[in-house]
Structures are given as C-alpha cells and as structure tokens.
Amino acid sequence: MQNFSIGIIGAGHMGLALASGLASRMAPERIVVSDPHPDKRQRVHDLGISTPADNDSVVTRADVLVLAVKPQGMRDLCAAIAPRVRERRPLIVSVAAGIRAADIARWLGGGPAIVRAMPNTPALMNAGVSVLWANDETTPGHREAAATVLGAVSEVFWLTDEALMDAATAISGSGPAYFFLMVEALAAAGAQLGLPRDLSAALAGGTAAGAGRMVHDHPGEAALLRARVTSPGGTTERAIKSLLSEGFMEMLGRAAQAACDRSRELGEQLGAA
Incomplete structure (x- = not known):
C-alpha cells in the first residue's frame, strides 16, 4: 500500500498526535480527520489537514482508517460508519484499549482487515511505543501501512497473539x-x-x-x-x-x-x- 490516504476519526490527544506526526512525514492532503468538537478540528486544521465534521467523509477518502475514540464509544461509531466501511473496505486501525478485533468486525459487518494498536502518551512528543496485532484478513501491505501510521509517532512492536494486547496495555x-x-x-x-x-x-x-x-x-x-x-x-x-x-x-x-x-x-x- 504505497501513497495510501489516511483517515482518523477522533482528534483527542492520540488522534492529534498521529495527525501531527503524519503531517510531518507526508503530504497533509493525504490525511483527513473528523471530530465532533470544533476546537479539536481547528487544532488539526492548523496542520494543513482537512477536517470535516462528519465521519462518512473520512471513511470515503481513507485507505487506512484509524478509530481513535474511547472504548466506550467504539460500538456506536462502528454502527454509524458500517455502511461506508463495507463500500470502501479500508484497513481499520483501532487504538481503543480492550476492544477485540472480532467485536469491531461484527459491529462493522463483514470481515474487514483490522489492526489493533496500543500507543502511549509519549507519542505526543514523537517518543512513544506502540504494540500492534493484525487479524487474518490483513495483508503484508496492510501491516506495512499500519506500521507507517504508528511509526510516525512511536517505535512499533508486533504481537502474534491478540490476547497479549491486554498485557501490553498494562505495561506500555x-x-x-x-x-x-x-x-x-x-x-x-x-x-x-x-x-x-x-x-x-x-x-x-x-x-x-x-x-x-x-x-x-x-x-x-x-x-x-x-x-x-x-x-x-x-x-x-x-x-x-x-x-x-x-x-x-x-x-x-x-x-x-x-x-x-x-x-x-x-x-x-x-x-x-
């Protein structure tokens, strides 16, 4: 997946950190970020990144879709964007603690390629570490793309067992x-x-x-x-x-x-x- 476009839903600390890190490494035109809060969208917009208020606009333009929302909001978000995701079939990257790939896939409908990621707050200073796990639907290109996204703000480490994501969350x-x-x-x-x-x-x-x-x-x-x-x-x-x-x-x-x-x-x- 070369020259892929990146969509980020959620411009909180981690979404903003990812947007900022990515904007320093690639053309901001390849990045789009949505968030319901105008002040958070403005911070991202100041980086030269497109910031629509609606999530569907992000899904439609994204080859890699980062879901940077809190765990408690993941189900509702997935239900809302599911139709567009099924049309577009982007790689899904979730940074929500605890939420399992099978549940994300069920909420989205179908069997999307999913990478779970657990970054940490030093990513705000491009000094984080991120632990990643990929489901069976991902390709080597998907894994490379996910590593590129998280690698913009952190060192990247891969797990082969999704169950260990809870332990990684506890440590890093x-x-x-x-x-x-x-x-x-x-x-x-x-x-x-x-x-x-x-x-x-x-x-x-x-x-x-x-x-x-x-x-x-x-x-x-x-x-x-x-x-x-x-x-x-x-x-x-x-x-x-x-x-x-x-x-x-x-x-x-x-x-x-x-x-x-x-x-x-x-x-x-x-x-x-």
Whole structure:
C-alpha cells in the first residue's frame, strides 16, 4: 500500500498526535480527520489537514482508517460508519484499549482487515511505543501501512497473539502514568527533606528523563544500569534495599495485573452482544 490516504476519526490527544506526526512525514492532503468538537478540528486544521465534521467523509477518502475514540464509544461509531466501511473496505486501525478485533468486525459487518494498536502518551512528543496485532484478513501491505501510521509517532512492536494486547496495555499503554506517579512521589520526598518544591520537582523530573533515555539506549539492561549506580554500602544501595523490603517489585506487579484485568474486562463488557 504505497501513497495510501489516511483517515482518523477522533482528534483527542492520540488522534492529534498521529495527525501531527503524519503531517510531518507526508503530504497533509493525504490525511483527513473528523471530530465532533470544533476546537479539536481547528487544532488539526492548523496542520494543513482537512477536517470535516462528519465521519462518512473520512471513511470515503481513507485507505487506512484509524478509530481513535474511547472504548466506550467504539460500538456506536462502528454502527454509524458500517455502511461506508463495507463500500470502501479500508484497513481499520483501532487504538481503543480492550476492544477485540472480532467485536469491531461484527459491529462493522463483514470481515474487514483490522489492526489493533496500543500507543502511549509519549507519542505526543514523537517518543512513544506502540504494540500492534493484525487479524487474518490483513495483508503484508496492510501491516506495512499500519506500521507507517504508528511509526510516525512511536517505535512499533508486533504481537502474534491478540490476547497479549491486554498485557501490553498494562505495561506500555498505562505505563507512563506509573512513572508520572513515581516522579510525583520523588518530588514530594525531596520537599519533605527540605528542598524547595520547585527545585525538588525539577530534580525528580530531570532524573526520570535522563534515566529513561539511558534505558531506551540500552534495551534489556535496566538491571545492569541499576547495578552500576548502586555502590556497595552507599546511599543508593540503602534506598534500593528499602524499596525492595517494602515489596516494590510485587507492588508494580499487582498494579500491572490490575491494568491488564481492567483491559480484559472492558473488552468483555463492551463487546457483549
């Protein structure tokens, strides 16, 4: 699928991020975005992208159709655009957490090619990661097109088992919030130790950003990086021992399991006939 056109329904944070990333890599004329809110359409329009208010105009012009709406709105959206989708037969890319491809296909009618994608909020800064899974109706060209769309704002990783999308949602989809919470806690701890709040927040945020860059540049080596800065008998070792004794690893495991369970529940609840 070369020189394909892209339609995005939903101009919230993720829809806007995708539109912005794509507009920097291809002619904006190949992109069309709809959203019921005029202010969101205006932000996309400022990128030089066509922004009709109605979804049918997007479906009609799209070879790749990105459904960037919340899970709770996916069923109604699919029902509304189903006739046009059956006529046009675009590749469907869903970024809704938990919603299974079989349910999307049922709501759209027929057997469309579907790629489920789970990007995360750093995509807003072209620094995200996205996990993708494709159904049996997709072709190699479809997969390449989906990777191009998500690759405009993130690194792309593929799964071969759709059931693992819930786990990916728990780790990368929800994961940024875990780190934001940790930065909040670290900044609060610095303030309790006597640092000015603004300085403590800057130190915590800057440290997280630098550590994140190191982990990104050395994939799979987080334990090694930690060991390198944990001198025997030093301050870091004392802190790490305190965290581990309080069940830090188990706590994160429980948090990820809770997010995974909720993603699965959303799929079951919203996909029920």
